[in-house]
């Protein structure tokens with residue numbers, strides 16, 4: 001099984017007047033190709049993805065890893081850089097059984113309100129319809145129809161404060177493997193839940209949001 005992995009993270013606040021630039025990503029390191037695997041933190045989603053795929057003996061193809069803190073919209077040259085590197089490596093390694101990405105899910109750029117949808121659409125267009133595409137997301141993702149249309153499975157963190165990065169990545173990787181092996185009958189759906197949780201009680205440690 002040949003499965004590509006990668007990560008692009010940033011939570012965008014579109015009211016923030018300061019754009020996020022390449023420097024905001026350089027703070028955390030920009031990693032490409034083989035460097036991606038050596039760069040991961042033990043508790044992060046991408047590590048959960050790598051360990052799970054490795055445990056099944058998958059042939060892991062690292063692509064690109066770019067991570068930045070929450071901020072204003074990302075300048076388009078940065079998202080274009082990630083998509084260009086990812087696209088090139090995927091094209092050079094076709095056919096692929098799977099692609100498993102760690103994304104935030106609420107990233108905007110100076111050009112697009114749906115960067116994660118753009119990334120997943122790019123991946124789908126390159127790999128074709130039979131490659132299993134999964135992604136881990138933040139609990140605060142704005143999941144769009146474009147994201148759902150172009151991914152087989154999307155997995156959000158279950159906790160806030162976030163303590164399940166690793167488990168969420170592992171789940172996304174497990175679903176990717178199960179989708180490839182077709183040893184479980186998996187189906188997907190898209191539903192909007194009529195719920196808004198105020199910031200002051202947005203915790204899964206207690207109260208209504210916990211239950």
Ligand SMILES: [Zn+2]
Nearest residue numbers: 138139140162
């Ligand atoms: Zn979050």
